[in-house]
Amino acid sequence: MTANTFDYERALQACAQGQRDAFKHLYDQEARWLLGVAVRIVQDRQLAEDVLQESFVQIWTKASQFDPVLGSARGWIYTIVRNRCLSEVRRPGFTRKVEVVDIDEINDQQAMMSGDGRLSGHDQTTAMALARCLEQLDQERRACIEAAYLDGYTQAELATRFDKPLGTIKSWIRRGLLTLRECLK
């Protein structure tokens, strides 16, 4: 698997210094993946684009405050987008469909979109460690954590989605996270 060699830290540093072309380069590199994350959570293409617009403005204006001690630049960028998406779906009055699925029929976790050039070597290692540890979870616990992260579902929405009591969902998530933590050490 070839590795992505785009330098996200350098891109943010250039943005912090006001270099528009570096910002455009960052957009060209990552916008489609970020939009995919946003569409998955807010479930609306147009809204996802609005959120992405706001996210990129925030990335530009806050780039000088990115601190590499606290995590990777790529992680920081995804955090901004995810946080905006989660804010959207948590707005009072925001409604979205939560389709009920049978938790026992959820297949193996989705494949990592880690095809050629998608992730850096380091990110591939991180992604593979997560995949390996998720496999060790009981299937319902894994399904809850994946749906919470990828779809941005609240615990109440997970209870609806899997048609289980809220207490069961909370317990699955707690135990799943504990197992995950031990494995990721």
Place this chain on the structure above:
Amino acid sequence: MNLTDPDDRDLACAEYVIGLMEADDHEAFERRLSTDAELVAGVARWREQLSGFNAQTNPVDPSPYLWPRIESALPGQATVSQALHSRAQQPRQRPQPRQSLWNSLALWRTISAAAVAASIAMFALVTQPQPEVRVYVALLKSPEQATGWLVQARELGTIRLVPLNPQAEVAGDKTLQLWTQLAGADAPISVALIEAGAEIELSADQLPGLGPEQLFAISLEPAGGSPTGLPTGPILFAGNTEPI
């Protein structure tokens, strides 16, 4: 929310990163982040470890107009958006004194409490949505108070008009025309000609502005729209925006 038990503290960090906290807990936890180095380190660790999930979603190609919209919303552009964003704009800073950190990526993997302490106060703020984007709705009602259209309008983003009756029609020699009147203005401004019964999306920059208590109205005009720049036919539906 228990933040004394070590396991609970660490799981709280995970839940915060994933987005599973209830609103009250979320706010309380965020306040704690500004003083609790261990929580900040926990959030940073879980964030990186769970970042593998970010590789699991399919890409979606953005529309070609997304980049121009982003560009026009950046501070420094002479547009309406500049005024809205100026309060969030930080003075352009030189890179932080920790210049050497930019050059040694390995450092970010070893999160020491001492290094973290220096960054705690900014940690949550920098990744939280700023500025908070305002969203408005307006119900456009007939003189008899029947709702005909719903307007959902997003600051700097998309304006969506949804007809409640998709079967509605107008005569062939007529058209519907959408108007808006800013709070405090004395006349409406034409926004677009619209089709009866059809949902439509507009961009916020097609409006003269967007705020609370802003009137949206739909009038019935001759085909091609009002010839005068003001409504000439009856106002079919109207309503004011409210923030949500």
